[in-house]
Amino acid sequence: MRKRDMAIVRDLERFRCLTRDDIIDLHFNGLKQPITSCNTVLKRLRRDGHIEVNKDRQPYIYFPSPPGVKKDSAKIPHFLKIVEVYKDLLKYEPPKAFLVEPKYGKGFMEPDVFMIWKRAPFFVEIQRSVYSERVMGDKVNRYEAYFQSGEWQKEPWQPTERKVFPPVILVTDSRYKIDSSVVKFIQIQNIGQLVSLYEPQTEIKSTGSLKLKSG
Numbered sequence: 001m002r003k004r005d006m007a008i009v010r011d012l013e014r015f016r017c018l019t020r021d022d023i024i025d026l027h028f029n030g031l032k033q034p035i036t037s038c039n040t041v042l043k044r045l046r047r048d049g050h051i052e053v054n055k056d057r058q059p060y061i062y063f064p065s066p067p068g069v070k071k072d073s074a075k076i077p078h079f080l081k082i083v084e085v086y087k088d089l090l091k092y093e094p095p096k097a098f099l100v101e102p103k104y105g106k107g108f109m110e111p112d113v114f115m116i117w118k119r120a121p122f123f124v125e126i127q128r129s130v131y132s133e134r135v136m137g138d139k140v141n142r143y144e145a146y147f148q149s150g151e152w153q154k155e156p157w158q159p160t161e162r163k164v165f166p167p168v169i170l171v172t173d174s175r176y177k178i179d180s181s182v183v184k185f186i187q188i189q190n191i192g193q194l195v196s197l198y199e200p201q202t203e204i205k206s207t208g209s210l211k212l213k214s215g
Contacts, residue, residue: 005041009050012064014100016079020059025087081126082112085171088191093118109142116157121166130174143168143183169194
């Protein structure tokens with residue numbers, strides 16, 4: 001496969017699925033005829049058995065072969081929302097790391113994303129529905145349990161001089177009362193709001209910390 005072909009397949013494996021328009025945004029942006037070029041490549045990749053498609057939605061939804069999720073899975077809109085957040089990050093700076101649904105062990109949290117962005121680590125929770133107080137409390141407890149375990153200090157991305165526990169970005173249209181003395185939760189509606197929380201042109205320290213605006 002060509003370099004771009006392999007990059008498309010890798011993204012399908014990472015995000016579980018992508019719409020045709022997502023693939024255009026990620027891999028054909030800036031071409032004179034992005035739609036035609038994308039359609040040609042996707043047709044070839046399907047023909048050669050590298051990817052699969054669900055034609056029941058417009059634009060079509062593409063999957064790696066074999067798919068990591070069912071083509072009619074109820075989680076597809078959620079995975080596509082993760083892609084949307086990723087594309088919003090690209091408008092400011094590409095993440096150094098962007099892991100979808102990483103696993104940290106029984107009893108610990110299951111974030112939608114772990115990322116390193118602007119030289120800082122974050123957990124990301126992308127919420128498309130309203131959580132009950134009990135569900136949100138359980139989510140907070142799992143993050144706190146991971147913090148108390150100390151396992152996070154062993155992560156390979158950790159700075160050598162000072163270990164840092166990633167803040168949790170909660171992408172949500174709702175607002176929750178979250179009480180945690182050890183884990184920082186940042187509630188935003190979109191990535192633009194996250195950017196606005198920090199001083200313009202702030203340098204990210206090597207410890208992974210970001211300088212919040214005062215007040």
